[in-house]
Amino acid sequence: MKIIGVKQPGGIENLAIIEKKDPIPEAGEIIVRWHATSLNYHDYLVAVGGIPVPDGRIPMSDGAGEIIAIGDGVDEWKIGDKVMSMFFPNWIEGKPTLKKTMFIMGETLDGCIAEQSCLPATAVTRIPDGYSYAEAATLPCAAVTAWRGLMVEGNFEAGDKVLIEGTGGMSIFALQLAKAAGAKIFATTSSPEKAERLKAMGVEEVVNYKEDERWGKTIFKLAGGGVDHVLDVGGGSTMRNSIEASAIGGHIASIGILSGGRKGEITFPKLFFKHLRMTGLAVGSREMQNKMVDAININGLKPIIDKRFGFDELGAAFQYQASGKHFGKIVLEY
Numbered sequence: 001m002k003i004i005g006v007k008q009p010g011g012i013e014n015l016a017i018i019e020k021k022d023p024i025p026e027a028g029e030i031i032v033r034w035h036a037t038s039l040n041y042h043d044y045l046v047a048v049g050g051i052p053v054p055d056g057r058i059p060m061s062d063g064a065g066e067i068i069a070i071g072d073g074v075d076e077w078k079i080g081d082k083v084m085s086m087f088f089p090n091w092i093e094g095k096p097t098l099k100k101t102m103f104i105m106g107e108t109l110d111g112c113i114a115e116q117s118c119l120p121a122t123a124v125t126r127i128p129d130g131y132s133y134a135e136a137a138t139l140p141c142a143a144v145t146a147w148r149g150l151m152v153e154g155n156f157e158a159g160d161k162v163l164i165e166g167t168g169g170m171s172i173f174a175l176q177l178a179k180a181a182g183a184k185i186f187a188t189t190s191s192p193e194k195a196e197r198l199k200a201m202g203v204e205e206v207v208n209y210k211e212d213e214r215w216g217k218t219i220f221k222l223a224g225g226g227v228d229h230v231l232d233v234g235g236g237s238t239m240r241n242s243i244e245a246s247a248i249g250g251h252i253a254s255i256g257i258l259s260g261g262r263k264g265e266i267t268f269p270k271l272f273f274k275h276l277r278m279t280g281l282a283v284g285s286r287e288m289q290n291k292m293v294d295a296i297n298i299n300g301l302k303p304i305i306d307k308r309f310g311f312d313e314l315g316a317a318f319q320y321q322a323s324g325k326h327f328g329k330i331v332l333e334y
């Protein structure tokens with residue numbers, strides 16, 4: 001079988017296609033024939049050496065495929081079942097712990113840009129009804145994160161106001177999930193064309209974060225006293241504005257560090273006088289992923305796939321992601 005490995009010191013030009021032996025399952029394991037993966041910012045960091053990984057590590061946390069072999073003692077699955085990966089294959093349910101979250105697909109474990117993987121039977125979930133492999137491959141990282149930020153940690157209620165930042169994969173899922181659940185949505189983007197697309201998807205007001213430095217204050221006003229939920233994707237580069245945009249008693253999910261936001265300053269009195277709750281979150285558990293699939297089976301949400309590439313075009317796909325031209329998800333099919 002073919003896999004793609006990250007050759008150290010990393011870099012898109014150092015992604016190499018390598019031939020490996022087909023895996024054989026042991027007791028409690030399954031073999032998945034992957035047919036699609038999708039790009040997340042995390043995968044980009046792994047590929048370019050921003051997150052150090054061992055030489056030859058297979059990147060890509062997201063995958064969707066079919067089960068082609070089953071080890072002894074596996075009752076949950078049968079050959080031919082369509083499944084998708086989990087970002088944290090050891091986090092089955094309950095609160096996160098170090099043990100549950102130390103293994104990450106495509107970082108501390110091999111990921112899904114491989115024709116086949118051997119995994120514990122609990123390291124995948126079913127995919128939503130009627131989903132293609134490409135559609136299912138968009139969900140495990142970006143959609144589960146948006147789901148958790150809003151529904152699990154955010155205690156979302158119909159009628160709540162939600163701010164999404166930018167138009168990357170996670171943010172567009174947050175828009176779609178919030179919309180399906182009855183939210184009023186506000187958004188930021190750097191692109192006038194993308195602003196039009198956001199409005200066409202039902203976003204109430206869109207602010208250009210490159211033109212309006214104090215976009216948090218602007219959103220606060222447009223939302224008539226702030227938003228109940230912010231999915232913050234920039235950390236140090238966006239958090240001050242995310243706090244400004246929040247309503248009293250709002251919830252901010254701290255999700256990302258785009259635009260160099262690894263560190264930054266926040267105005268603490270704004271945090272406590274607004275009685276804000278902030279949750280640092282990394283993706284979610286199998287239980288959360290399954291609940292999200294249940295919700296998608298009811299609300300009929302379909303991912304927005306911006307562009308599709310083939311197995312040996314991973315480098316080109318990362319270059320396209322880095323250009324920031326995408327709206328929603330980028331996938332590879334194989």
Ligand SMILES: NC(=O)c1ccc[n+]([C@@H]2O[C@H](COP(=O)([O-])OP(=O)(O)OC[C@H]3O[C@@H](n4cnc5c(N)ncnc54)[C@H](OP(=O)(O)O)[C@@H]3O)[C@@H](O)[C@H]2O)c1
Nearest residue numbers: 040041145166167168169170189190256257258259282283
């Ligand atoms: N914690 C977690 O579990 C988790 C899970 C998924 C993602 N993330 C994080 O969330 C962030 C987004 O991930 P992704 O995979 O959705 O990325 P992506 O698809 O690559 O998103 C890129 C988009 O983000 C927007 N953006 C860039 N800088 C921005 C800024 N300063 N303010 C607002 N928007 C900005 C741009 O949108 P416009 O073109 O519209 O300006 C850009 O097109 C990343 O930091 C990623 O690591 C975290």
